[in-house]
Amino acid sequence: MSSAPSTALPAGEGLVAPAPSFSLAELGDDFRRGIWQENGVFKQMLGLCPALAVTTTAVNGLAMGLATLAVMIASSSSVSLFRNLIPANVRIPAFIVMIATFVTVVDLSMNAFAHELHKTLGLFIPLIVVNCIVLGRADAFASKRPLARAIADSVGVGVGFTLALVALGGVRELLGFGSLFGLSIFGASYPPFLIFVLPPGAFIALGLMLAAANHYGATAAKKVGN
Amino acid sequence: MSRMTLALFTVCVIGAIILALVDRATRAPIAEQQRQEVLRALDSVLPPHTNSADQDSRTVVVGDGSQVVLYLARRGDNVVGTALAVTAPDGYSGDIDIMVGIDRGGRISGVAILSHAETPGLGDKMTTDRDWLPWFRGRSLTDTQWGVKKDGGDVDQFTGATITPRAVVGAIHRALELCASHCRY
Amino acid sequence: MAGELALIAVSAIFVNNFVLARFLGICPFLGVSRKIESAIGMTMAVLFVMTVASVVTWLLERLILVPFDLQYLRTITYILVIASLVQLVEMVVQKTSPVLYQALGIFLPLITTNCAILGVAILVRQKSYGFLETLTFSLAAGVGFGLALVLLAGLRESLALARIPRAFQGNAIVLVSAGILSLAFMGFSGLVRG
Numbered sequence: 001m002s003s004a005p006s007t008a009l010p011a012g013e014g015l016v017a018p019a020p021s022f023s024l025a026e027l028g029d030d031f032r033r034g035i036w037q038e039n040g041v042f043k044q045m046l047g048l049c050p051a052l053a054v055t056t057t058a059v060n061g062l063a064m065g066l067a068t069l070a071v072m073i074a075s076s077s078s079v080s081l082f083r084n085l086i087p088a089n090v091r092i093p094a095f096i097v098m099i100a101t102f103v104t105v106v107d108l109s110m111n112a113f114a115h116e117l118h119k120t121l122g123l124f125i126p127l128i129v130v131n132c133i134v135l136g137r138a139d140a141f142a143s144k145r146p147l148a149r150a151i152a153d154s155v156g157v158g159v160g161f162t163l164a165l166v167a168l169g170g171v172r173e174l175l176g177f178g179s180l181f182g183l184s185i186f187g188a189s190y191p192p193f194l195i196f197v198l199p200p201g202a203f204i205a206l207g208l209m210l211a212a213a214n215h216y217g218a219t220a221a222k223k224v225g226n
Numbered sequence: 227m228s229r230m231t232l233a234l235f236t237v238c239v240i241g242a243i244i245l246a247l248v249d250r251a252t253r254a255p256i257a258e259q260q261r262q263e264v265l266r267a268l269d270s271v272l273p274p275h276t277n278s279a280d281q282d283s284r285t286v287v288v289g290d291g292s293q294v295v296l297y298l299a300r301r302g303d304n305v306v307g308t309a310l311a312v313t314a315p316d317g318y319s320g321d322i323d324i325m326v327g328i329d330r331g332g333r334i335s336g337v338a339i340l341s342h343a344e345t346p347g348l349g350d351k352m353t354t355d356r357d358w359l360p361w362f363r364g365r366s367l368t369d370t371q372w373g374v375k376k377d378g379g380d381v382d383q384f385t386g387a388t389i390t391p392r393a394v395v396g397a398i399h400r401a402l403e404l405c406a407s408h409c410r411y
Numbered sequence: 412m413a414g415e416l417a418l419i420a421v422s423a424i425f426v427n428n429f430v431l432a433r434f435l436g437i438c439p440f441l442g443v444s445r446k447i448e449s450a451i452g453m454t455m456a457v458l459f460v461m462t463v464a465s466v467v468t469w470l471l472e473r474l475i476l477v478p479f480d481l482q483y484l485r486t487i488t489y490i491l492v493i494a495s496l497v498q499l500v501e502m503v504v505q506k507t508s509p510v511l512y513q514a515l516g517i518f519l520p521l522i523t524t525n526c527a528i529l530g531v532a533i534l535v536r537q538k539s540y541g542f543l544e545t546l547t548f549s550l551a552a553g554v555g556f557g558l559a560l561v562l563l564a565g566l567r568e569s570l571a572l573a574r575i576p577r578a579f580q581g582n583a584i585v586l587v588s589a590g591i592l593s594l595a596f597m598g599f600s601g602l603v604r605g
Contacts, residue, residue: 049526053434090230094237100487101241105248112255126486130526194347199432200593207586215578249483
């Protein structure tokens with residue numbers, strides 16, 4: 001097949017390029033973009049299955065976010081490193097295999113060293129494989145960029161995802177249990193708003209948070225416009 | 227074709243090698259974690275003992291043909307109690323796995339919930355309410371009406387949930403009956 | 412046996428609905444629920460791939476992964492099965508039925524990353540289901556997914572005609588509607604065990 005971009009790997013491109021084809025500012029942009037502007041959960045409505053399923057508490061959200069972040073950094077880096085060796089028409093299956101490998105590594109390591117968390121997150125650890133954000137960033141960004149930019153981007157998007165999960169988990173935990181990161185905030189007399197830690201509450205909490213973001217976004221835009 | 231196949235094949239092989247190595251490194255710690263989990267549950271429900279109860283067990287076949295593992299607690303050479311895991315299949319959302327410890331006299335020495343999927347804030351009061359599970363300690367087949375108060379028994383149900391306590395009480399009762407016919411001292 | 416299978420089916424469709432209670436397949440649930448028509452198309456494609464995928468992975472688990480002690484390759488194997496199935500279905504449908512291809516074609520590539528499919532395959536293993544149970548569970552899971560999708564599509568078709576506060580326009584109102592739908596489905600819990 002001749003559809004591959006080039007047959008020989010340009011020496012050291014993206015690894016130890018003598019004159020880097022990117023600047024530090026660019027790396028900063030790659031990182032920053034993922035935090036809010038291209039936030040998977042709030043802006044693109046991707047990766048919602050784990051975002052809704054495990055965020056009954058802020059801690060669970062944090063753990064799920066960090067597990068996803070680890071997979072993203074590993075898979076985006078390897079996709080970027082091998083981007084010139086993988087023919088375009090098999091790139092998706094190849095990327096999926098790479099991602100599945102890293103997901104299993106995270107899965108096994110968590111089972112061995114963070115057993116309780118592994119039990120809580122359960123099914124949603126292996127399901128990181130089909131998190132559209134991971135494959136999306138690998139294919140749309142990392143497969144066309146040098147290593148450093150791929151890493152900056154995956155860290156930004158992963159941290160953005162983690163923050164979104166912590167925010168959603170925090171709101172649900174605060175309303176549903178009256179606590180935050182396990183610490184009681186409203187005291188024992190708070191009648192917990194149970195619905196928020198039950199499945200319907202996940203949808204409703206995210207819906208309300210999106211509406212709030214829309215509202216403040218619109219207000220801010222108006223100010224800028226004036 | 228060959229380049230495509232080769233690339234995909236190589237990726238798969240590298241992935242498999244990495245995973246084989248990680249699997250090798252994590253297999254022992256995972257097994258140890260699972261063992262510790264059982265051990266913690268056993269230590270919390272059995273009367274004070276000196277052996278590792280998880281390695282001191284025997285399997286019996288009970289009435290309906292299924293197998294039950296009896297974990298033995300020893301102090302010195304004396305067996306001081308038995309623990310067994312039972313499943314309440316009739317929880318509000320799925321199975322509730324329970325470890326029940328019973329002493330030589332047929333009285334409950336402790337109850338621990340191993341896993342459940344009951345509604346947070348309602349059914350899961352069985353684990354979050356500090357007084358509910360300990361209430362069972364010291365009770366036996368004969369001195370207690372094994373049922374929730376709503377069904378004419380002695381056990382408190384909790385606000386907003388009857389199905390969960392009913393299921394748990396039923397399972398504990400079954401554990402006592404199993405032990406009555408299978409525990410040997 | 413028939414009773415048990417019926418329980419598995421009712422549980423997967425209503426009590427632990429894949430989308431509304433287990434949060435599997437949320438992306439297509441929100442992405443393809445604008446019109447009832449496309450919701451049905453997506454459901455058909457998912458139903459097919461899901462059932463075949465869980466049967467194939469069930470076989471692979473029993474015949475290869477467990478006997479050769481290769482459980483650590485499970486995630487890779489499962490996702491490869493799903494990806495290849497989707498490719499295969501796409502090719503077969505394209506060749507045999509252009510009409511069907513037009514109806515389903517756009518949904519097929521989306522299915523590989525539908526976590527409901529991988530989710531069913533993994534759940535089947537966790538529950539150590541037998542063959543008939545696997546078949547029932549995966550069919551019912553697909554039906555449950557379809558039910559949630561079509562119901563939400565119905566709601567959204569009505570919402571399109573309603574006046575919605577500006578902040579809630581777009582995905583916010585869809586999520587809140589999905590929450591209310593999920594609330595309605597909670598009424599089914601406690602109906603059957605499991």
